[in-house]
Amino acid sequence: MRFSNFPISTTKETPADAEVISHQLMLRAGLIKRIAAGIYTWMPLGLKVVRNVERVVREEMENAGAVEVAMPVVQPAELWQESGRWEQYGPELARLKDRHERDFCLGPTHEEVITELAKSEIKSYKRLPINYFQIQTKFRDEIRPRFGVMRSREFVMKDAYSFHEDHASLEKTYWRMHEAYSTIFDRLGLDYRPVEADTGSIGGSHSHEFHVLADSGEDDIAFSTESDFAANVELAEALTPDAVPAEPEPMTMFDTPDTKTIDALEKKYGVAASASIKTLFVEGEDGELVALVLRGDHQLNQIKAEKLPGMSQPLKMAQEEAVKAATGASFGSLGPVGLDARIVVDRAASVLSNFVCGANEDDKHLRGVNWHRDINTFEVADLRTVAAGDPSPCGKGQVEIKRGIEVGHIFQLGTKYSEAMRAEVLDQNGKSVPMSMGCYGIGITRIVAAAIEQNNDENGIIWPEAMAPFSVVLIPLGMDKSENVAEATEALYADLKARGVNVAMDDRKERPGVKFADCELIGIPLRVTVGERSLADGVVEIQGRREAEATRVAIVDAAQHLAERVSG
RNA sequence: CGGGGCGUAGCGCAGUCUGGUAGCGCACCACACUGGGGGUGUGGUGGUCGCAGGUUCAAAUCCUGCCGUCCCGACCA
Numbered sequence: 001m002r003f004s005n006f007p008i009s010t011t012k013e014t015p016a017d018a019e020v021i022s023h024q025l026m027l028r029a030g031l032i033k034r035i036a037a038g039i040y041t042w043m044p045l046g047l048k049v050v051r052n053v054e055r056v057v058r059e060e061m062e063n064a065g066a067v068e069v070a071m072p073v074v075q076p077a078e079l080w081q082e083s084g085r086w087e088q089y090g091p092e093l094a095r096l097k098d099r100h101e102r103d104f105c106l107g108p109t110h111e112e113v114i115t116e117l118a119k120s121e122i123k124s125y126k127r128l129p130i131n132y133f134q135i136q137t138k139f140r141d142e143i144r145p146r147f148g149v150m151r152s153r154e155f156v157m158k159d160a161y162s163f164h165e166d167h168a169s170l171e172k173t174y175w176r177m178h179e180a181y182s183t184i185f186d187r188l189g190l191d192y193r194p195v196e197a198d199t200g201s202i203g204g205s206h207s208h209e210f211h212v213l214a215d216s217g218e219d220d221i222a223f224s225t226e227s228d229f230a231a232n233v234e235l236a237e238a239l240t241p242d243a244v245p246a247e248p249e250p251m252t253m254f255d256t257p258d259t260k261t262i263d264a265l266e267k268k269y270g271v272a273a274s275a276s277i278k279t280l281f282v283e284g285e286d287g288e289l290v291a292l293v294l295r296g297d298h299q300l301n302q303i304k305a306e307k308l309p310g311m312s313q314p315l316k317m318a319q320e321e322a323v324k325a326a327t328g329a330s331f332g333s334l335g336p337v338g339l340d341a342r343i344v345v346d347r348a349a350s351v352l353s354n355f356v357c358g359a360n361e362d363d364k365h366l367r368g369v370n371w372h373r374d375i376n377t378f379e380v381a382d383l384r385t386v387a388a389g390d391p392s393p394c395g396k397g398q399v400e401i402k403r404g405i406e407v408g409h410i411f412q413l414g415t416k417y418s419e420a421m422r423a424e425v426l427d428q429n430g431k432s433v434p435m436s437m438g439c440y441g442i443g444i445t446r447i448v449a450a451a452i453e454q455n456n457d458e459n460g461i462i463w464p465e466a467m468a469p470f471s472v473v474l475i476p477l478g479m480d481k482s483e484n485v486a487e488a489t490e491a492l493y494a495d496l497k498a499r500g501v502n503v504a505m506d507d508r509k510e511r512p513g514v515k516f517a518d519c520e521l522i523g524i525p526l527r528v529t530v531g532e533r534s535l536a537d538g539v540v541e542i543q544g545r546r547e548a549e550a551t552r553v554a555i556v557d558a559a560q561h562l563a564e565r566v567s568g
Numbered sequence: 569c570g571g572g573g574c575g576u577a578g579c580g581c582a583g584u585c586u587g588g589u590a591g592c593g594c595a596c597c598a599c600a601c602u603g604g605g606g607g608u609g610u611g612g613u614g615g616u617c618g619c620a621g622g623u624u625c626a627a628a629u630c631c632u633g634c635c636g637u638c639c640c641g642a643c644c645a
Contacts, residue, residue, distance in 0.1 A: 010606095011578095011579060011580095011594085011595075012579090012580095012594065012595085012606065013579055013580050013593095013594065013595090014579090014580085015579065015580080016574090016579090016580070016581090016638085017574095017637075017638050017639090019638090019639085027579095036636090036637095037636085037637065037638090143569090144639095146638090146639090260645070261644080261645075262644085262645085278644065278645060279644095279645065280643085280644055280645060281645080292644095294644085299643070299644085300643065300644070302643080317642095317643085317644080317645095320645085323645085329645095330645080331644080331645035332644095332645050333645080334645055335645095358645075475604095477603085477604055478603065478604090481603085510606090511602085511603065511604090511605085511606075511607070512603075512604045512605060513604080513605035513606050513607080514605085514606050515605085515606095516604085516605050516606085517605065517606050518606085520605095529604075531604060532604095533604070534604095541604095
């Protein structure tokens with residue numbers, strides 16, 4: 001590719017609304033252009049990167065035995081009504097009507113369509129297992145699109161759906177996908193971790209997320225300091241801490257005017273947050289109040305709470321008026337003592353003795369409170385989000401928390417959709433059984449942003465080789481003036497192309513500084529400078545994007561040298 | 569959905585308080601110089617000042633409504 005014939009639309013200035021580095025660099029390098037909130041055009045240079053990611057993903061999916069299909073973006077409401085998600089999904093599902101006033105939606109994912117396909121296509125266990133995948137544009141009307149293509153409304157995703165006659169077969173494909181994903185992210189040159197995850201709104205039993213580690217990530221991942229354990233903090237189990245029960249003190253009430261928070265309690269009365277508890281009220285499935293009790297310094301994990309039997313989904317915090325009517329006290333003075341409601345206590349809170357809590361009387365708290373003696377009926381559950389320094393759920397080491405960008409997610413769906421949509425096959429006994437399903441996603445366009453978050457410096461993007469729009473860029477200096485330079489560059493360009501190297505030549509009539517700056521900003525891994533000065537010695541200068549100094553290589557060896565570096 | 573900010577040339581911004589000829593930098597075009605790290609000079613192109621209504625002799629500027637966009641919040645008792 002010649003840059004004289006390829007739009008390099010870089011800018012020096014960063015658009016004001018780009019917050020994270022990848023978004024800034026993608027705009028500055030001219031990879032994407034915003035057309036509306038969360039909706040972008042991929043420019044020629046950016047599209048090359050997207051295609052490279054797609055290529056690696058496609059190859060590894062095929063290696064793992066998946067077959068490619070292309071499903072529609074616009075999907076009929078009937079399918080979504082059948083699965084129950086037309087009502088469940090909420091405003092994130094972009095709905096539209098056709099000219100006949102029939103309901104449709106823009107596919108945010110494709111379980112319904114694929115299940116319908118498998119249902120009509122597969123009648124016998126003999127055709128199982130099968131794993132269909134597609135690489136396709138999705139639309140989710142995100143509440144808050146941000147960070148460019150990291151969380152956009154329209155995005156490209158690879159999604160795959162496998163079908164099985166039983167769970168054992170699903171399990172096998174699931175781990176095959178786990179392996180394929182690892183290969184994909186290895187090939188793409190990303191620093192990533194597979195992480196145990198919540199199954200979320202899609203539902204199902206077992207799940208791993210693949211996260212690219214980066215500070216700008218939107219998820220918190222809990223790691224063990226001593227093992228391979230990694231889990232989304234949404235899911236990571238908080239163990240019961242060891243605690244020696246103290247000699248019970250008498251329970252006494254004390255005045256706490258204008259003390260609405262644990263923080264205030266700590267500052268004004270010297271009560272350690274870890275020696276106090278807080279009581280939160282949520283609505284159960286029948287709308288009745290449920291008290292959730294946590295240690296003052298701990299955080300409620302909504303996902304864990306939601307999974308308790310009898311809870312509303314999604315979890316609904318109770319209104320203050322309702323709480324006041326039930327307890328007689330306002331937020332800030334609530335506690336479990338004398339409460340006539342279901343009480344669920346977090347493990348860590350349940351091993352406290354002589355703790356402080358609200359008295360269910362405004363501006364008053366109790367101290368010296370003890371479980372069993374002062375509160376008789378309660379359940380104990382894992383309710384809180386793990387924090388750094390907690391013992392690791394795996395039993396070894398401590399929890400360490402890092403930020404991650406979710407770029408892949410694999411689920412075992414089981415029979416959730418096949419049952420709802422009656423996607424059944426005849427098994428060996430001639431009996432009709434719902435197929436077991438797995439589902440496996442990779443955010444293609446998000447990977448592009450995630451790769452930049454991980455690979456950049458003050459001069460711009462540094463593409464991993466597999467993603468780079470070009471592997472090598474030739475920079476001729478004074479090409480229009482010097483015939484030597486022009487000839488040498490053209491010859492090298494032709495040689496590299498003949499060797500199958502993805503090479504570009506910056507033959508624009510720009511000053512050298514502009515060319516150097518541009519090729520660094522757009523992140524080309526290898527740069528070859530061809531100028532009169534070095535040509536006089538029969539050499540060209542080759543510099544890796546991460547290298548501080550160029551290497552002089554004889555012009556006759558340059559093509560060979562470059563071809564080896566690209567492939568190796 | 570709640571709170572806040574912003575909307576003036578492709579991009580980054582000033583001008584708005586205090587109404588009176590729409591500006592600057594980058595980018596773009598032309599020419600000249602320059603020619604191994606975003607170079608210099610001269611001359612140019614480009615704007616219904618987000619939209620609609622109102623006040624006024626006069627509105628980018630004041631008033632009302634709407635739209636777009638960004639940030640924060642929706643997790644605490």
